[in-house]
Amino acid sequence: HPNITHMNIHAASPLPPGYHDLGAYDHGVAPEVEDTDGHELEPMRRLQRRYGKFVRQFARMYPPDAIHAHDWLTMEAGMIAKEVSGAPLIVHVHATEFDRSGEHSGNPLVHEIEQQGLMMADRIIAVSRITKDMIVKNYHIPPDKVEVVYNAIDLADLPPHEYDTATYKYLEDLKTDGYTIVGALTRLTVQKGLTYFVRAAARALERYDKIAFLLSGDGEQRDELVALAARLGVSDRVIFTGFVRGKQWRDAYYLIDIFIMSSVSEPFGLTALEAAHHDTALLISKQSGVGEVLHNIMRFDYWDVDKLADEIVNIARSPGLQSALKRNVKDEYARLSWRDAAERCVALYQASAERRWA
Template sequence: MKILMLGWELPPHNSGGLGVACYQMSRALADCGVDIDFVVPYSAEHPNIDFMNVHAATHLEASKDGFGAYDDLGTSDKQAHDCGLGGMRAVQRRYNCFVKEFVKQNPPDAIHAHDWLTMEAGIIAKQQCNAPLIVHVHATEFDRSGENEGNPLVHEIEQQGLLMADRIIAVSHITKDIIVKNYHIPPEKIEVVYNAIDLDELPPHEYDQGTYQYLEDLKKEGYIIVGALTRLTVQKGLTYLIRAVAQAIKQHQKIALLLSGSGEQRDELVALAAHLGISDKVVFTGFVRGRQWRDAYHLIDVFVMSSVSEPFGLTALEAAHHDTALLISRQSGVGEVLHDILRFDYWDTNKLARQIVMLARSPALLEILKEDVKTEYAQLSWHDAAEHCLKLYKQAQSKGGGA
């Protein structure tokens, strides 16, 4: 089976979990014998990808932390201006034109489009080659905007893409419910396919205590390290996390917070930590990859996902693999597959603070949570997810989805 995969990023040129999920899903599909053409909006080398064909829709160079997969529509990219493209919408138009011409010469059996950034291209490809369109929703604009209304143009694109899709894949039941409620899509059109973790991509790692020396020194003094590896955006609920940590520190002094990631909310979060008087116990690392990324997970004792709306949350699985206890907001989809965790509503800073203090004061409970969640995350499989997708492709074909 030949699949046209439409995505906005792939490792190592990704800004978040979207690229990781696309990479892992595609690799698992290739292992099932699927022939994949994957289109990205930038030009770059992907040295670890030999299982599919990666096509560049433009000559723009990918930045080290991705190619604006989460940029606002109002922002402009310097490279795009240099190439006469303008901002995000101009890049999308160029992407759409490339896809339209590509399918003329390379008609697929099915089209698999990831998130709003590629939904328009998916519709164009469907109209051009009459193949069924599968839209994969990793996040909606309702998720990305957190407690805000979001961008109306993105809502419009999502509505059109979801209506035109022959089948829809949601990464959790939380996401499926959002699609049904806010976009009025029939629930039988939507299939939930959970993300997973590939342990082959996380080989044994020799932790370097010198990477985060300040926090290591605090651990030697008996501190517990709370942390998150995430984008610093309103969706992730990090203001609530910092406020909860500040409350926890009032009850138990030996708590510190590590925040690894980049995003438009960074300066606001730094200022909030200063305002709450905990700047000496909050460390911002910026965007990390490779050894620094693995070392951050190894350092953390308690991983917190405080998202206002998190369709899934791959980082929770990565944290579990690195011997970390998990505190997950009830608004996060990963809580549908992990149960040996502590839950809280993202806005309930009092409860989150109590949970952090409880783990800081109970090393035994901390170890129990670390061990038990390992058994759960290891049962998730990208192979199972790929088999599920393959079944959907065939169902869409047999029903004449592209007709």
């Protein structure tokens, strides 16, 4: 992290440059540990164990005033640091295993780590009320132990961009012919509710022909979604780009007119803020936390394919509605600030440390 100057960063577990596939989300297997016992999380578990040993030694050498651990990936290390130093532990929940597993049960080992981490935490930060309610209900945590701190976006990470119409020429040609482009930039996983997205696309096309759909991203559901689009007869209107970054990523946002977040369970949903910045109308599932801070959007239950299809068609057919949604949501997202979120976190550190010495 050569550009980080506001904090000290210590390399706990060296990895090959650009290597990210540790089996945490897509069940990949690191090539250097192919002889493991076959557990789908074993590469990540090995990394976590090494990280925990590093944190144990580090916390003894440099006792912290407070510990801030993020999600199940670092909860165990946070508990180790608390055990060694006695400092208060603040656990920041960006997603639970209930979120990541969509409509499935999830990994019991991850559930166990989350349960322990949340019980041992002195304070918990949730990225939305939806997430707080899930922590309280599913992990039996007292509500007054959980603070909601919303995410934001840093506009410095989204500098002015010159849109290249050649990047997605097929869709740009359709747009020139009067088509509305509906899209999502996301991981293609069960959590994101994308089978409902594709089914809603097919229903919308039955009612209004001048729509095309863009799905940018990759994940274990890609082949399933491609096959579903073909089976529903809409493969010529649902375009899969694969994983995109940089110029292609920015161009995808500029291309689409309507952004859809169809998540089964989305603790927050930063991509909705990014889409708002790029002048799109937003259709957000009621199971997504970002709907708590954005109100000039249209909502639907992730499973309600007919309602989603109706909303897509209504926006596509009404330039006035589309323009109003784009304009008004921009005013809302611009009021969200990482500085405000950081100040809330610092206040929790200070209050937790003061209680420790009270």
